[in-house]
Amino acid sequence: MNLNWNEIFVGELNISYITEIFIRTIIMFILVLVILRLSGKKGVRQLSLFEVAIIIALGSAAGDPMFNQENPILPSVIVFAIIIIIYRIITYFASKSEKFEDLVEGEPLYVIEEGQFVLGIKNDHTFAKDEFFAEMRQESIEHLGQVKTAILETTGNISFYYFSDEEVVYGLPVLPKAYNKKLTTIVYEDMYSCTYCGNSTLLQKGPNDCKRCNHNEWVKAIKTVRTI
Ligand SMILES: [Zn+2]
Known part of the structure; x- marks a missing residue:
């Protein structure tokens, strides 16, 4: 097997790409922080399964635009908005119905x-x-x-x-x-x-x-x- 180590580790990397990664990462990081603040959650000492699902969804939407030149940032922002809307809707219904809450969060x-x-x-x-x-x-x-x-x-x-x-x-x-x-x-x-x-x-x-x-x-x- 003829492995191309340059492709695995470096690829198309050059100074302008590195600069772009730098800017993309800063923007995405700030966006993630803003979104987490908007979620209303105070901290992450312990997460329920439902919250872990939200974090994974957020993380995968945030990760790609950080380093992928083919991925513009706006679609990720739309994904963030949808995730937060879903989170808000589910937590709203969970606060209204105990049965629904048990379904989403599990029971003690x-x-x-x-x-x-x-x-x-x-x-x-x-x-x-x-x-x-x-x-x-x-x-x-x-x-x-x-x-x-x-x-x-x-x-x-x-x-x-x-x-x-x-x-x-x-x-x-x-x-x-x-x-x-x-x-x-x-x-x-x-x-x-x-x-x-x-x-x-x-x-x-x-x-x-x-x-x-x-x-x-x-x-x-x-x-x-x-x-x-
Ligand atoms: Zn026994």
């Missing part, structure tokens, strides 16, 4: 209730357990039994509500060293947590099925209280 999802996973949550396509455990560790949560309620918000953030120290129950540990000691046959009687649903219970020697979800993989349960 209960993940933990009373120190256990909500049944069926592991089959939900929006739920990734590893990510969720990482989020719990970021909040210095040691096990599920410290958490009364956890809700996965539509922005991807997770809201945690904790048990008070006296209310903490036995729970599934989320620290990797403890969680990875999984057992299918219990060696000695103790409190164990189901790795699938987080149900914590006293188990006898031998194989045990979880009475809540019928899975049979266990980790030793812990009942430490939150230290911060």
